[in-house]
Amino acid sequence: MAASLSTPLDVHHTVQKSDKRRPVFFTKPQRTHRAVKFSVCCSSLKSPSKSQNVPDSPNPKTPSLSEQLKPLSTTTLSPSKNDQIHLLSKPKSTWVNPTKPKRSVLSLQRHKRSAYSYNPQIRELKLFAQKLNDCDNSEEAFLAALNEIPQQPTRENALLILNSLKFWQKTYLFFNWIKTQNLFPMETIFYNVTMKSLRFGRQFQLIEELANEMVSNEIKLDNITYSTIITCAKRCNRFDKAIEWFERMYKTGLMPDEVTYSAILDVYAKLGKVEEVLSLYERGVATGWKPDAITFSVLGKMFGEAGDYDGIRLGKPGLARSLFDEMIESGLTPDEKTLTALIKIYGKARWAKDALELWERMRENRWPMDFILYNTLLNMCADIGLVEEAEKLFEHMKQSENCKPDSYSYTAMLNIYGSGRKVDKAMDLFEEMPEQGVEINVMGFTCLIQCLGKARRIDDLVRVFDVSVGRGVKLDDRLCGCLLSVVALCETSEDVDKVIACLQQANPKLVAFVKLIEDEKTDFQIIKEEFRTVIRDTAVDARRPFCNCLIDICRNRNLHVRAHELLYLGTLYGLYPGLHNKTGNEWNLDVRSLSIGAAQTALEEWIGTLEKTVQRKEELPELFLAQTGTGTHKFSQGLAAAFATHLEKFAAPFRQSEERAGYFVATKEDLVSWVQARMHPSVTA
DNA sequence: GTAGGGTTAG
Known part of the structure; x- marks a missing residue:
């Protein structure tokens, strides 16, 4: 560590807490709402004495960037296993020793271009x-x-x-x-x-x-x-x-220079190496760099994508907002791309207030708009559930000269109507699209099929599905997942058969697996083997939804043992990372990315584990948490409510936490006596 | 696109 401190790219000057002689010069921005402003970081720093410290020849002792970043990427950034670290640990401070100014990491001078001379030819x-x-x-x-x-x-x-x-x-x-x-x-x-x-x-x-x-x-x-x-x-x-x-x-x-620097920031951002980007960013700022609008876009986009907002990772929308505010204060006018990045973040984070305020500012200040920004606004409306606003914007686009709705715009509207259960409006759009010369693609079909499925309009669903087949649309895994979720919803066997017939055309192997799990006689080893095959052949982003739907199908058919087997297999094959989190003080069951049926199954499984632990008299933490999320999405499926009902069914001593939104909590004491009562009902009766 | 960096969907 000591040897690397003098190298230009040593970006992690984190020292032991005991080293209190060193003043804190700046801290990393907090990873929470209204994060510390970046100007605080840079304005309090003196410029280093040598801002242009460029070595003349290659320095073989200089550790490469990846070598220097290795400790971080291997300790805090490996996927799945360490996701919790970000959730549970407070951001580390970055300590800087002011007596040792760091060498520059970037040149503040842009490369000078040669001037063009007049050419008579x-x-x-x-x-x-x-x-x-x-x-x-x-x-x-x-x-x-x-x-x-x-x-x-x-x-x-x-x-x-x-x-x-x-x-x-x-x-x-x-x-x-x-x-x-x-x-x-x-x-x-x-x-x-x-x-x-x-x-x-x-x-x-x-x-x-x-x-x-x-x-x-x-x-x-x-x-x-x-x-x-x-x-x-x-x-x-x-x-x-x-x-x-x-x-x-x-x-x-x-x-x-700053162009090369922001290009490499984007590379790290695309690799999901958020901490590295922040370190590089801070090193740049600390040596006097004033990032421009493009860098803001790169960083903002990264903060927006750092979380999948499905409940597994934590996004950093607050940092993006702080950066944006800072950028405006510094006198820069945001362009279309910057605004697109920010609107997308607010939508994914479901920050309705911020999204609407920004939209208002865009109009007031007549900031530039383009096609992609319009479509991103529509998607933001879909994420937040702003039906009327989206409709107004969509109409506005139709009346515009240069921003007529395209397939992105229609897909966004179908998504909005699908989530908001406005099935007739969705069907109207479906009819309207060919009139407007916009071809519906697999994403539009998926939204529409989902909408019709939720409304139990199975005959219409089959008709729409047949249209997609007739048009030669490539039926992908997400569309299959959508059909599978409708299978789980169907209330009559006739409806199930109709949807299964569609799925048979799209993914016969999946249908074969559904039949296999529905047969109670099928041996678990066969299920395990076939599950592995099905999941292996499924696109990564459709795997967890498949497993969720399969569990729901089992529960709806009272195949509870099978539902538990599937949850086990899903966990085994890594579809539910971070479902169980254990620290010394608390156990946390995070069901935010599970369907209702899968969450109920996970709860039952958890209770089973607790019973065994109590039986074996093993040590337990003081606090137990079940995290469902708050379901702030306007179109949310009501996971929290369904989970609460399931807890009531067991009379489990969890109560909805007042301090921590989206959590159910129970103390060790209450839980142990409840478990003991369940195990020995005659003793307490 | 006039030698270099950043935007959209189920």
């Missing part, structure tokens, strides 16, 4: 570039067209043509042609322009080859080169490569 060259663009994509055709070049190009003319080519294949051919002509030395800018074009074609391998060629030929890689490489790797989902090149840049002694 511009028309002629543009025409020629157009010819190159129009010719066939083959190498032969391109080289033939190249032969008609008016004259051997100068450096400036070659750059102009290189910049005017539309397809990466041609840019690449032209770049290689210039090289063979040996007219002038190949400078960085030629590589940069070519790489940008290759990035459009997502040709990361070619970009990397060019970068290595630059290194071999001792052509300087600058910030533009690195940011292009990094963002191309990112777009090609090669996050490992993005980080690798970022580290290589530091090792050569080149400081990233």
Whole structure:
């Protein structure tokens, strides 16, 4: 640790609490609502004495970024197992020793661009570039067209043509042609322009080859080169490569500027490495960096996505809001993309008040709106349950010139009507879409089928399903999960058969599994094996919903043993991470991501475990918690209420917590005497 | 798109 303290990228100066001589210089923003403002972090810091401390040569002793970040990523950021850490531990303070100013992590100067000079041949060259663009994509055709070049190009003319080519294949051919002509030395800018074009074609391998060629030929890689490489790797989902090149840049002694820096922040954000992003962000701010709107978007988006809002992880909408406020105070006007990121966060967090206030500010200040922002507002309405507001906005879009509703807009409206059980309005939209020239896709069908299922309009559901099949829509796992949830809802065997017939077309293996679990004679080992196969073949985001629905189906058919088996298997295969949380003081059953039937099953299972623990006289914590969430979603399915009913059925001594919303609590004392009474009813009778 | 960074759905 000590050795790494002097390196530019040591971002974790957390010291022991006993080291009280060191003043707290700044703390990490709290991960709660109304988080500490970021300006507090930066304004209280003096600029380091050397803000531009750029080493001249690669420093082999410098640990790589990933090495430095390793302790964090392996201790607090590994998935599933450590999710609770974020929930239960308070944010750590970051301690800074002011007598040892840290070295910069980024250059405050942006890369300077070369100025364009007037080119009298511009028309002629543009025409020629157009010819190159129009010719066939083959190498032969391109080289033939190249032969008609008016004259051997100068450096400036070659750059102009290189910049005017539309397809990466041609840019690449032209770049290689210039090289063979040996007219002038190949400078960085030629590589940069070519790489940008290759990035459009997502040709990361070619970009990397060019970068290595630059290194071999001792052509300087600058910030533009690195940011292009990094963002191309990112777009090609090669996050490992993005980080690798970022580290290589530091090792050569080149400081990233804010563009490269925000690009790498986005890489870490996309990897879900929130703590690393915050550390890098704070290090940047501490050395005098004032993040711009794009960085705010990157961070805001990350805070919004840090939580899945299904109840497993904790989002950080408060941080996003603080950042946004800070950005406005600093005098920046948010653009469409920043607003989109923020509106999405408020929607997912179900922060209705903040969402509506922001929407109001957008209108008052006439902040820029675009198509995506309109659609994001509609989705926010769906998340929060703002039916009327969405309808108004949707109408507004219809009357607009440039923002007519598209498939995103219609899907959002179908989602709203589906969740709000406005089945007739949903069907009206379904009829209206072809008239407006908008094709309904699998997501729209899923919303509509869900809506019809909840309304028990099974014949309409079958009709809509048949339309989707007729249109050749690819029926995916989420649509199957939706059909499966309708199977669980159906009250008559006729209805069940109708929906099962649909599901049979979409996913026959799933239907076979439903039949298997419904047969009480099926052996558990067979269930286990088949469950594994079904889940393995299911898209990750549909796995838990499948298991929830299967459990609900069993409970509705009084197959309680089977329901318990399925919950066990779901837990075994990792579909319910963080369901049981045990600390020294309390046991917590977190059922927020479970369906009602699955939550009831989990409660019964929990009580069974308690009974065994009491029987064995093992140690128990003082407090027991069951977390259902508050169901603040306007369209929520009433998990908390159903859970409360189930607790009453057992006369279990849990009461709804007044201090902690969305929790049921019981003390050890009450619970133990209740369990003992259940086990020995004759003694207490 | 005129050498580099950030936006939408079930």
